[in-house]
Amino acid sequence: MNSLIRSTARCIRSGAAVCLLRPVEGSVRAASARFFCASTDLQKDLGEMVKKDKVVVFMKGTPAQPMCGFSNAVVQILRMHGVDHYASYNVLEDQDLREGVKVFSNWPTIPQVYFNGEFVGGCDILLQMHQNGDLVDELKKLGIRSALLDAEKESK
Numbered sequence: 001m002n003s004l005i006r007s008t009a010r011c012i013r014s015g016a017a018v019c020l021l022r023p024v025e026g027s028v029r030a031a032s033a034r035f036f037c038a039s040t041d042l043q044k045d046l047g048e049m050v051k052k053d054k055v056v057v058f059m060k061g062t063p064a065q066p067m068c069g070f071s072n073a074v075v076q077i078l079r080m081h082g083v084d085h086y087a088s089y090n091v092l093e094d095q096d097l098r099e100g101v102k103v104f105s106n107w108p109t110i111p112q113v114y115f116n117g118e119f120v121g122g123c124d125i126l127l128q129m130h131q132n133g134d135l136v137d138e139l140k141k142l143g144i145r146s147a148l149l150d151a152e153k154e155s156k
Helices: 002-014 033-052 069-080 095-105 123-132 134-141 147-155
Strands: 019-024 027-032 055-059 087-090 112-115 118-121
Touching: 033 055, 033 087, 033 095, 055 069, 069 123, 118 123, 123 134
Parallel strands: 055 087
Antiparallel strands: 019 027, 055 112, 112 118
């Protein structure tokens, strides 16, 4: 709620708080320009969030308690590779974040994975990278040695 108040105040100070009227299915709906201003701020914040850590995951729930199967799969794949330290953001706690990250990445689903600020993809892409070995290479570029390499050595 505080972020909503801060965003509204920021927009009012900038002169952006204007009421926009749009016809929707025969009725007129009002949409505050605050949303568009906050949206711009959120996109800027998201740009900073994805660059803050080597690995960033926007997911439903937390790594300790994923709230959907796809988010759980991403957590398990990262865990198999020994990636335990990464930033995760629970999109279920913030509807603006949930919708904003989809706009930011131009990707319609959650979870979303970023490496060094670059969008990698969702669960399906990460799973494919895991299966074909590309994930080991991408993690190496981040300076992260995949635990699967060590497991492979031990099994020989």
